[in-house]
Amino acid sequence: MWGLLHKTQTRNIFEKATSINAEKVKEANLLRQIEAAESHSRLAVGIEAIWEAAKQKKGNLLIGEKQYLFPAQSGKQSKATVVLPAAGSTKLPFAVAVDSTIAIVLQEGGTIEFVENGLLKKYHHMVLIHQD
Numbered sequence: 367m368w369g370l371l372h373k374t375q376t377r378n379i380f381e382k383a384t385s386i387n388a389e390k391v392k393e394a395n396l397l398r399q400i401e402a403a404e405s406h407s408r409l410a411v412g413i414e415a416i417w418e419a420a421k422q423k424k425g426n427l428l429i430g431e432k433q434y435l436f437p438a439q440s441g442k443q444s445k446a447t448v449v450l451p452a453a454g455s456t457k458l459p460f461a462v463a464v465d466s467t468i469a470i471v472l473q474e475g476g477t478i479e480f481v482e483n484g485l486l487k488k489y490h491h492m493v494l495i496h497q498d
Contacts, residue, residue, distance in 0.1 A: 409496070416494040429479045430492040
């Protein structure tokens, strides 16, 4: 019994460690892509700039922090509003603006990736890598 239990526990620990390492490698790769896009002026930062680039059908890869892209998961209902470019002076709830941006990027064939919270703090928690 101990041998079987020990093998199962070892396999579970290995699978968890492998999953964590794979996530870190993915995040490091995404950060390199962000830096490369920034150096080539192909990076939109912040919801307003991202939404504008997405509306212009330029969005290739939207990267955001998990709780930023899904704020309702944090258990707090944000009352923040955003006025998006080309949407007139209409104020949208922040979550609606984020959801709309995600939908536009996906409709145009873009990809969405999520990273751990805090990883994109200097980029206002969300970026869009776009084509010229």
